Amino acid sequence: MGTVVDTANKEANGSSLSEKKVTVVFVLGGPGSGKGTQCENIVRHFGYTHLSAGDLLRAEIKSGSENGTMIQNMIKDGKIVPSEVTIKLLQRAMLESSNDKFLIDGFPRNEENRAVFESVTGIEPEFVLFLDCPKEEMERRLLGRNQVRQMFFPIEKTILLLSSQLHYPFLLCYVKGREDDNIDTIRKRFKVYMESSLPVIEYYNSKGKVRKILLCFLLQIDAAKTVEEVFEAVKAVFTKMNPVEFNIELKRGKKDMLPRCCTSLGNFFAAYYDTTISGVFRARPVRSHVSYDCDRGLI
Numbered sequence: 001m002g003t004v005v006d007t008a009n010k011e012a013n014g015s016s017l018s019e020k021k022v023t024v025v026f027v028l029g030g031p032g033s034g035k036g037t038q039c040e041n042i043v044r045h046f047g048y049t050h051l052s053a054g055d056l057l058r059a060e061i062k063s064g065s066e067n068g069t070m071i072q073n074m075i076k077d078g079k080i081v082p083s084e085v086t087i088k089l090l091q092r093a094m095l096e097s098s099n100d101k102f103l104i105d106g107f108p109r110n111e112e113n114r115a116v117f118e119s120v121t122g123i124e125p126e127f128v129l130f131l132d133c134p135k136e137e138m139e140r141r142l143l144g145r146n147q148v149r150q151m152f153f154p155i156e157k158t159i160l161l162l163s164s165q166l167h168y169p170f171l172l173c174y175v176k177g178r179e180d181d182n183i184d185t186i187r188k189r190f191k192v193y194m195e196s197s198l199p200v201i202e203y204y205n206s207k208g209k210v211r212k213i214l215l216c217f218l219l220q221i222d223a224a225k226t227v228e229e230v231f232e233a234v235k236a237v238f239t240k241m242n243p244v245e246f247n248i249e250l251k252r253g254k255k256d257m258l259p260r261c262c263t264s265l266g267n268f269f270a271a272y273y274d275t276t277i278s279g280v281f282r283a284r285p286v287r288s289h290v291s292y293d294c295d296r297g298l299i
């Protein structure tokens with residue numbers, strides 16, 4: 001008998017994810033680090049489809065599903081919803097999409113999410129984009145997120161006015177925004193992030209899959225990077241996403257020859273792995289449009 005996730009894997013259009021070859025990038029970072037904001041930019045520039053695990057869960061609550069109340073309680077408490085539920089939603093969204101490139105935002109959130117996703121779908125992420133943001137900045141952003149909604153959305157602003165002037169506090173429930181953007185739940189979400197989500201990032205880091213973006217300038221107070229500054233760094237990661245492998249024989253087998261390899265291959269390579277594995281090293285192209293007809297060389 002198949003599991004719930006097996007069923008989801010088949011039901012969208014009769015096909016399964018293993019038949020549909022997909023590229024997946026996980027976008028991770030603490031609550032409010034700006035994952036959703038950067039995903040919107042990546043979608044525009046690089047043609048990915050953005051799947052936010054949190055948004056899919058919130059949509060499931062609204063749909064009146066039998067799991068709705070359980071999901072709502074978990075989110076209110078900052079807890080992680082059982083993997084089977086979230087993975088089913090992700091699988092369905094991937095199967096229903098005509099795209100084959102996905103940004104999965106806010107997933108995997110814990111070791112169970114990661115292991116079940118990989119075993120059920122057979123998908124390993126291309127890489128993990130990790131937005132590394134100080135806690136104080138994330139807290140400021142989350143608390144600000146609801147205020148922004150209240151200040152700029154005209155209907156919400158009107159309801160706010162009515163609720164205060166006519167003393168109808170119940171109207172406030174229409175302008176609250178995300179129920180988990182309150183200080184109590186935010187603290188719980190930070191705890192879950194530190195205890196359960198960071199180990200997943202460490203796991204992928206040990207496999208060389210993490211591309212970390214620092215969201216604040218180092219050694220500066222109040223030095224959070226703007227959305228545009230962060231996206232410049234994100235763009236560089238996606239532009240250089242496909243490493244090119246060269247079989248380069250190093251005459252003297254010395255690591256310090258590698259920068260010269262890069263230079264002699266036309267200055268197209270900004271970075272390289274400084275380890276040689278039986279004479280092979282990988283270089284990342286600076287310009288994505290360059291074509292590589294030289295994949296062998298003797299330096």
Ligand SMILES: Nc1ncnc2c1ncn2[C@@H]1O[C@H](COP(=O)(O)OP(=O)(O)OP(=O)(O)O)[C@@H](O)[C@H]1O
Nearest residue numbers: 030031032033034035036037141145225226227230
């Ligand atoms: N670089 C930035 N500088 C200042 N504010 C930002 C920046 N990036 C995002 N924000 C703002 O911070 C808030 C949180 O951003 P966003 O919703 O993208 O975070 P998130 O990581 O997806 O959050 P969550 O984990 O809760 O889903 C939003 O109000 C957004 O406009």
Ligand SMILES: Nc1ccn([C@@H]2O[C@H](COP(=O)(O)O)[C@@H](O)[C@H]2O)c(=O)n1
Nearest residue numbers: 053054074075078079080081106107109
């Ligand atoms: N893999 C996940 C992702 C999210 N959740 C729950 O949703 C809440 C909001 O998530 P955001 O990514 O939108 O911040 C989160 O606090 C969890 O309760 C989950 O369970 N599993």
